[in-house]
Amino acid sequence: MFYATLEGLRRFNISHRFEFLSIISLYAKWIREGRLKVDSSWNKDGLKFTVQDPCKLVRQGLGDAVADDLRFVVKQVAGEANFIEVWPNRSNNYCCGGGGGALQSGFAKNRREYGKVKFEQLKKTGADVVITPCHNCHTQIKDICDFYGGGWQTTHLWNWIVRALKR
């Protein structure tokens, strides 16, 4: 969880010599620099994608800049026209309900109850694939998809980057 380390370093004033980065911004940087070559020609059937902006990475972490990087990568990988925005989004994203240790805390009924709003938002996009860069979001979004009967695939981003890789 990006925020756990970022905020931990800050709040406890932990001295360190490294720079702390998100892999999402790096994917975008490497694609922009031509270091990572991807194209969307594999997506012949026009599979539609949307994203879940993780609270810990976006609102509490690097803000809209990383949300934009996430969209940039998905568009490069899946094709510009195959990206559908969820609303609300970026720093204003509605929490999926899986964060804060909710998946560990054991109040599954509550977790699914508030996951319903997220389910409706995602369903409305009509996307076939929901990209979830965070494990908590991943587990929660997969669970509400199964529970409420959504038809999408819940996946990490890396599988699709590899799919679109040109070496």
Add this chain to the structure above:
Amino acid sequence: MPDEKPLDIVRLRAWVKGRIERSVPDARIDYCLTCGLCASGCPATGIDGLDPRKFLRLLVLGQDDEILKTNWIYTCTMCQRCRYVCPMGIDVGRIVYEIRGMRPRDERPRNLQRSCDLQKETNSTGIPNEDFVWVVRDVLEEVRQNEPEWADINAPIDKAGAEYYLNQNAKEPTVEPEEMVPLWKILHAAGIDWTYSSKWWDGANYCLFTGDAKDWEMTVRKQAEVVDALGCRYYINTE
């Protein structure tokens, strides 16, 4: 309204509020306008009869017993959307963090506390470090053998002086090891000089959610020490 119970002034102790204000001086609890913007965008609204605004009112009105016993604090996901929309910048998630920390350890959700305790030993799923190293090597060998176009792929561990240090969510080596492979492929294709560490390699950290600052600090400090000891310039978080 004759049916409504008047506020019990005797209970108006506000001990919890005072304690939060001492540890979070900019909590601004009394500035709440009761506008309800937080509640309207909060996933925990309505659950267990509470929402961020009501929760804050209980705090302001010194209803300490209620505050300390409600499990609503585990329904709040600490997503901080309340803070993002609040005209007064009040961060209910941050307040919830403090209150979670006021609960005795054995009255916290068991699995949540357990994930943090495991992380303090090794990582949040508790697989031994040797198993992590073994799984990485085993999966790597498999890729090299089964996918000729990736025969030269690598997944270094404890490589001193690598430019990038990569953490790994413990869930992958524990239950879905094949999910590590795409990452390695991407780093390889981009020509990145990277390494894992054989210790403190888990990037998930549930100690952020138990409310115990000491535990959280310890786990982040250990990670930072490992990355600095390896001499890596960048620390990549994977989620």
